[in-house]
Amino acid sequence: xxxxxxxxxxxxxxxxxxxxxxxxxxxxxxxxxxxxxxxxxxxxxxxxxxxxxxxxxxxxxxxxxxxxxxxxxxxxxxxxxxxxxxxxxxxxxxxxxxxxxxxxxxxxxxxxxxxxxxxxxxxxxxxxxxxxxxxxxxxxxxxxxxxxxxxxxxxxxxxxxxxxxxxxxxxxxxxxxxxxxxxxxxxxxxxxxxxxxxxxxxxxxxxxxxxxxxxxxxxxxxxxxxxxxxxxxxxxxxxxxxxxxxxxxxxxxxxxxxxxxxxxxxxxxxxxxxxxxxxxxxxxxxxxxxxxxxxxxxxxxxx
Amino acid sequence: xxxxxxxxxxxxxxxxxxxxxxxxxxxxxxxxxxxxxxxxxxxxxxxxxxxxxxxxxxxxxxxxxxxxxxxxxxxxxxxxxxxxxxxxxxxxxxxxxxxxxxxxxxxxxxxxxxxxxxxxxxxxxxxxxxxxxxxxxxxxxxxxxxxxxxxxxxxxxxxxxxxxxxxxxxxxxxxxxxxxxxxxxxxxxxxxxxxxxxxxxxxxxxxxxxxxxxxxxxxxxxxxxxxxxxxxxxxxxxxxxxxxxxxxxxxxxxxxxxxxxxxxxxxxxxxxxxxxxxxxxxxxxxxxxxxxxxxxxxxxxxxxxxxxxxxxxxxxxxxxxxxxxxxxxxxxxxxxxxxxxxxxxxxxxxxxxxxxxxxxxxxxxxxxxxxxxxxxxxxxxxxxxxxxxxxxxxxxxxxxxxxxxxxxxxxxxxxxxxxxxxxxxxx
Numbered sequence: 001x002x003x004x005x006x007x008x009x010x011x012x013x014x015x016x017x018x019x020x021x022x023x024x025x026x027x028x029x030x031x032x033x034x035x036x037x038x039x040x041x042x043x044x045x046x047x048x049x050x051x052x053x054x055x056x057x058x059x060x061x062x063x064x065x066x067x068x069x070x071x072x073x074x075x076x077x078x079x080x081x082x083x084x085x086x087x088x089x090x091x092x093x094x095x096x097x098x099x100x101x102x103x104x105x106x107x108x109x110x111x112x113x114x115x116x117x118x119x120x121x122x123x124x125x126x127x128x129x130x131x132x133x134x135x136x137x138x139x140x141x142x143x144x145x146x147x148x149x150x151x152x153x154x155x156x157x158x159x160x161x162x163x164x165x166x167x168x169x170x171x172x173x174x175x176x177x178x179x180x181x182x183x184x185x186x187x188x189x190x191x192x193x194x195x196x197x198x199x200x201x202x203x204x205x206x207x208x209x210x211x212x213x214x215x216x217x218x219x220x221x222x223x224x225x226x227x228x229x230x231x232x233x234x235x236x237x238x239x240x241x242x243x244x245x246x247x248x249x250x251x252x253x254x255x256x257x258x259x260x261x262x263x264x265x266x267x268x269x270x271x272x273x274x275x276x277x278x279x280x281x282x283x284x285x286x287x288x289x290x291x292x293x294x295x296x297x298x299x300x301x302x303x
Numbered sequence: 304x305x306x307x308x309x310x311x312x313x314x315x316x317x318x319x320x321x322x323x324x325x326x327x328x329x330x331x332x333x334x335x336x337x338x339x340x341x342x343x344x345x346x347x348x349x350x351x352x353x354x355x356x357x358x359x360x361x362x363x364x365x366x367x368x369x370x371x372x373x374x375x376x377x378x379x380x381x382x383x384x385x386x387x388x389x390x391x392x393x394x395x396x397x398x399x400x401x402x403x404x405x406x407x408x409x410x411x412x413x414x415x416x417x418x419x420x421x422x423x424x425x426x427x428x429x430x431x432x433x434x435x436x437x438x439x440x441x442x443x444x445x446x447x448x449x450x451x452x453x454x455x456x457x458x459x460x461x462x463x464x465x466x467x468x469x470x471x472x473x474x475x476x477x478x479x480x481x482x483x484x485x486x487x488x489x490x491x492x493x494x495x496x497x498x499x500x501x502x503x504x505x506x507x508x509x510x511x512x513x514x515x516x517x518x519x520x521x522x523x524x525x526x527x528x529x530x531x532x533x534x535x536x537x538x539x540x541x542x543x544x545x546x547x548x549x550x551x552x553x554x555x556x557x558x559x560x561x562x563x564x565x566x567x568x569x570x571x572x573x574x575x576x577x578x579x580x581x582x583x584x585x586x587x588x589x590x591x592x593x594x595x596x597x598x599x600x601x602x603x604x605x606x607x608x609x610x611x612x613x614x615x616x617x618x619x620x621x622x623x624x625x626x627x628x629x630x631x632x633x634x635x636x637x638x639x640x641x642x643x644x645x646x647x648x649x650x651x652x653x654x655x656x657x658x659x660x661x662x663x664x665x666x667x668x669x670x671x672x673x674x675x676x677x678x679x680x681x682x683x684x685x686x687x688x689x690x691x692x693x694x695x696x697x698x699x700x701x702x703x704x705x706x707x708x709x710x711x712x713x714x715x716x717x718x719x720x721x722x723x724x725x726x727x728x729x730x
Binding site: 078080083084087143144147148149167170171249253254255257261262265266267268269270271 | 381382384385388389406506509512514555560561562563564565572576577578717718721722724725726728729
């Protein structure tokens with residue numbers, strides 16, 4: 001999702017420039033062709049279908065070919081829809097705040113505290129090791145750790161730190177956020193680390209020479225110069241969390257909802273038009289969020 | 304016993320094509336032109352269905368016995384319904400449940416099945432015909448198999464009210480479901496559905512998160528509490544759905560439930576790990592927990608069971624040799640080995656007489672007659688699940704199947720139910 005937006009944003013400018021340079025008008029079009037076809041077939045057409053389907057009527061078995069505004073109206077007027085979106089956005093915002101904090105300081109450590117490019121890259125690769133296994137496995141592996149008789153509770157009980165097993169650890173909002181943070185921090189670390197590595201070290205020395213303290217350097221030099229990385233990381237995290245249904249259903253024990261789960265439920269009951277209506281609303285909300293992020297941060301600067 | 308029969312049947316298919324008379328004697332391929340027997344070996348049938356019966360052991364055995372290759376895909380109940388309706392060309396044989404067929408059959412994706420081609424039709428239990436296990440038993444509420452078993456003719460998409468010569472599915476499997484409990488952790492005898500929401504089990508209860516089944520468990524609980532009496536639990540009115548969901552939301556907000564599970568494995572993990580001590584459960588899940596050495600009971604309850612049944616259907620597009628192979632496969636399915644295999648997991652097979660031949664008297668006594676085991680009972684995978692002297696939870700076949708209060712259902716207000724169920728998920 002986010003890559004599409006970036007490429008789409010980056011392409012036209014590049015194309016115009018090159019077209020002017022070599023004077024031919026066919027070459028650039030041919031070059032743009034494969035991407036256009038891929039995006040057209042796999043992105044634009046499905047979205048158009050989604051938009052059409054949401055206007056169709058349905059019963060418990062199949063889609064009926066009649067035009068109704070019902071699905072859309074029903075989805076929009078139903079408080080359940082809004083509650084679900086609110087919960088999902090809440091997850092996205094909390095996850096974003098935590099991953100941003102972690103991502104920023106991890107990147108800062110890698111970029112400025114660790115000496116030598118080899119060590120920096122080495123440690124960065126260590127960060128990405130957990131990503132060699134699938135999302136679902138990484139999520140599920142929390143269950144034995146957090147359960148009523150899990151590792152965390154056993155250890156706490158053993159040292160008499162608690163007397164009753166803590167049940168909020170699993171199948172709760174805490175568990176969901178924990179899994180999201182675990183799954184998505186790297187998506188924040190990577191772009192921020194990338195941005196920080198490009199910061200001219202002379203600027204930091206200059207800041208120090210001018211008497212800036214640690215926090216002043218962070219807020220006035222490093223943070224503004226990492227803005228593109230933060231922007232890209234934010235887009236990754238927000239879109240991933242907004243669209244998730246697996247982590248929420250596993251870590252929430254099926255008790256918590258997200259837009260993804262709502263859409264999945266509707267699809268599993270063959271209510272495609274309702275699912276399509278919700279998918280379009282979700283798409284619109286995420287696009288608005290991405291648009292706002294792009295207003296704040298000029299991502300093209302980095303690409 | 305079982306080994307000997309295999310050799311007979313295999314030999315039959317290999318060499319004895321000419322000796323058609325023997326075939327009639329064994330009952331294996333009656334009604335088929337014997338000439339097919341050779342060709343059928345090269346047929347591959349694509350089957351999909353729920354994890355309950357899409358087991359590789361069955362495919363392997365089928366290959367050995369009939370030569371037909373079955374390529375199986377296991378999925379959850381909802382996914383199976385979607386596959387049946389939206390991808391009719393992607394399968395040849397559908398292994399689905401009766402409440403799914405209520406949705407699928409009217410779409411014309413399956414062809415009516417000719418009972419004259421079913422060798423063991425006469426021996427299929429009456430549950431799937433007139434719905435009565437015993438002459439005095441009543442048919443439970445909901446989508447009971449007998450209500451969607453028959454269709455009007457070879458081209459029909461409509462259900463017939465009573466037995467005809469054309470079936471929608473050939474029944475294979477069914478069971479009576481109830482609550483599973485951890486007898487070591489509940490700390491008191493469990494006798495009624497209402498104990499699912501007993502405050503003593505706060506944060507330690509779970510229900511199934513499939514709307515058509517979960518609502519039924521909730522309805523059993525509500526009736527047990529005496530809060531409401533349903534006209535038909537299998538076909539609720541909108542106010543009934545509203546009240547049921549309101550009840551579930553109240554329980555959820557009160558912290559009664561630890562989790563809602565969707566797949567078989569989840570229910571096993573919840574129970575085995577002790578996260579949950581009382582929950583909706585399926586029979587083989589109880590068996591799976593027990594085979595880990597953890598006590599688990601499929602507790603019979605005063606209000607009765609929630610029943611379900613499944614069978615094999617043939618896709619509309621299947622014709623000629625492949626269709627004959629599909630009928631041959633179904634006939635093989637009912638011929639005993641698979642029935643015994645399913646019975647040993649705690650389900651029931653649609654033709655009991657043939658399955659009995661593949662079970663020891665001890666197994667038959669334990670699983671079907673409610674007798675104490677005279678030797679250890681082992682699962683088809685070889686793990687011990689009951690020791691000498693143990694009796695099956697709920698007792699005999701008639702005690703269990705004869706007390707089905709309602710069946711898994713598709714309601715007329717299905718769309719409304721899904722909407723409300725989403726409300727419950729969000730709450």
